[in-house]
Amino acid sequence: MAERSFAKEVETLRIGDGEIFHGEGILAVTKALLQSGVSYVGGYQGAPISHLMDVLADAEPLMRELGIHFEASASEASAAAMLAASVNYPLRGAVTWKSTVGTNVASDALANVSSGGVTGGALVIIGEDYGEGSSIMQERSHAFAMKSQMWLLDPRPNLTSIVDMVELGFQLSEASNTPVMLELRIRTCHVYGSFTAKDNRAATFSLRDAMENPVRDTGRIVLPPANFSHEQEKVTKRWPAAIDFIKSRRMNEFLGAATGDVGIIVQGGLYNNLIRALEVEGLSDIFGKARLPIYVLNVTYPLITEEIVGFCADKKAVLLIEEGQPDYIEQAVNSILRKQDLETRIVGKDVLPMAGEYTGAVLRAGIAAFIKAHGESLGAAGSLGHNLPKQPDSPALDDLNALLPPRPAGFCTGCPERPVFSAMKLLEREMGPFHVSCDIGCHLFSILPPFNIGNTTMGYGLGWAGASAFNTQSDKRTISVMGDGGFWHNGLSSGVGNAVFNKNDNVLLIVDNNYAAATGGQDILSSRGKRESKSTGHSIQSAVRGVGVTWLKTVGSYDVAKMRDTLRDALTTPEKGPKVIVAEGECMLNRQRRENPLLAKKLKSGERLVRTRFGIDPDSCTGDHSCIRLSGCPSLTIRENPDPLREDPVAAVDNSCVGCGLCGEVAHAAVLCPSFYRADVIQNPGRWDRFMAKMRARIIQWVDRRSEKGRSRHAF
Secondary structure (H helix, E strand, O other): OOOOOOHHHHHHHHOOOOOEEEEEHHHHHHHHHHHOOOOEEEEOOOOOOHHHHHHHHHOHHHHHHOOOEEEEOOOHHHHHHHHHHHHHOOOOEEEEEEEOHHHHHHHHHHHHHHHHOOOOOEEEEEEEOOOOOOOOOOOOOHHHHHHHOOEEEOOOOOHHHHHHHHHHHHHHHHHHOOOEEEEEOHHHHHOEEEEEOOOOOOOOOOHHHHHHOOOOOHHHOOOOOHHHHHHHHHHHHHHHHHHHHHHHOOOOEEEEOOOOOEEEEEEHHHHHHHHHHHHHOOOEOOOOOEOOEEEEEOEEEOOOHHHHHHHHOOOOEEEEEOOOOOOHHHHHHHHHHHHOOOOOEEEOOOOOOOOOOOOHHHHHHHHHHHHHHHOHHHOOHHHOOOOOOOOOOOOOOOOHHHHOOOOOOOOOOOOOOHHHHHHHHHHHHHHOOOOEEEOOOHHHHHHOOOOOOOOEEOOOOOOOHHHHHHOOOOOOOOEEEEEHHHHHHHHHHHHHHHHHHOOOOOEEEEEEOOOEHHHOOEOOOOOOOOEOOEOOOOOHHHHHHHOOOOEEEEEEOOOHHHHHHHHHHHHHOOOOOOEEEEEEOOOHHHHHHHHHHHHHHHHHOOOOEEEEEEEEOOOOOOOOOHHHHHHOOOOEEEEOOOOOOOOOOEEEEOOOOOOOOHHHHHHHHOOOOOOEEEEEEEEOOOHHHHHHHHHHHHHHHHHHHHHHHHHHHOOO
16 A cells, blocks of 8 residues: 555546646656556665656556556566566566665666666666655765666656656667666656656567567677677677767757856756756746856766767866766766866866755855856856845844754654564663664664664665674674565565574564555555455565574564563573564554545544544653653653642643554553553444443542542541
């Protein structure tokens, strides 16, 4: 069950030639694939292309009509291996994943397909997860493109350019027999706009045609001596063919002023940010009519020598805008100009930061420094920025860090993973700290307050492998954590299989929440829901036993006390060998997405509904706040103490509570306090409900009156 449905938007993908398409970048990419006559599409979800996978899944019926095979692949490596279909046959195919981590996983297959080359167009759509919104290591796809000699496209963030680059990417791949990478930054994925559509079309040569007419060419397989000829072919045939195609189709663009003694070279994906920065500096309007020439690299690898030389020849200085490090493009452009004996000054990382996202503000500062040093012809520095509104005088703001408490990223309200780490914290109090090897997924939030659990993380599905070096004699065992998504992605073989083979004596905790929750709730092998095109319902326990684990226990993740006791048992049992605990509890976000529409429908029809809520009695709360420190649930907050004789604020549960019961479970398991209570909220109550409510109110009033009389008698 994905984060959201694109079923309505997918219907717009049926529009035909000449009609105007309006929508989001990821929808435009899907429409471009349908217009390009692809035969197969695959991929693995991850920011910023998770929604692209969701769109493709919702568009599967339409793709089936066109004879397109779609797979939600088990991993990026599985997706990349699909490109094998394009090696010997004129079949167009596209695969997609999050980079750079996804590209690393897929690297074996990509290295093989880029070495042997392709016959049909092969497009790899990369979600370039770089910058302030990223959650991974800050690396770029550019290095991999250069290493394996795959052409890298970085389209301007508007729908027409995106669609053109998808279609031209397939053509470039076929013209040069080389896989092509198309990188989509987060703003490109989610930009809105329009473009003139074409008809969707089925492939002229189908997958069935290929299966019934197999072609075998050992020259495309990476074995000696063919692998040595592949390298020569890249240099003597594929590279020149790519250069000729890029030039002839004018894939790169010359925008802005026609002439000028200074100019800008920019990666296509940064063009919108550049225009905004130029507009603020008074050097362009909002539509890109700039006062200096701009060379837009929609193809960032390979670079076109003739275009670079032609752009730079009449300029004394050029600002090169290349986001991230190392400065691959800047080095290459300098090399090209020096070899051509051109003295044009290339200004890049000396006025722009070496690392970090190039936002509009960052680009504006770099442009201002560049113009001040080299742009006399554009006017005095004082004339720049005339579009900026004058800022009113205001007193200096106090340091917000001193006024506001920190808000680290954390688990959602009701998340079934939170109680797992509450149990770990309770066990730490009893047994002392232990080494915890983390994994990629929501559970990685456990490294932050209030849990502060976790020592390392090495990659998706590599939680247990990350602790494999600690398979040695000790009084303590390590704990590794892995999500169900990571388990099916890589963890079964690299983690569990590896531990069984090497007789690992440590502990693995698998969080089974029914979905690949961290990427938006996509279904996986162990999902409980039934899917027409997918096989689900395969238990993690069966897979774990299948590779040889004998010590295996399953615990409901919300049962904090039982989870604590099971972890203690795993850490102290004299039994040797790998020990696995499966913590079961459905992702609360997906559960709410599934249940809330059904509840709303029942409520509207007048059906009786009972919702469970939890609260804290302010009169019995001591203000210790251990519940918050051991749970960290966002619905737990503090309020003023109603007792005038006590100063400490009391804990409280706000209206975001989803009734998971963790707060009460933690209080019980930690023997904290009796202040938590459970309340059943009844909507559309029946006659019996109303009668019982009146009776309870009368009894409470009677007890209150008796208590008040008792207090009055003892007051004198």
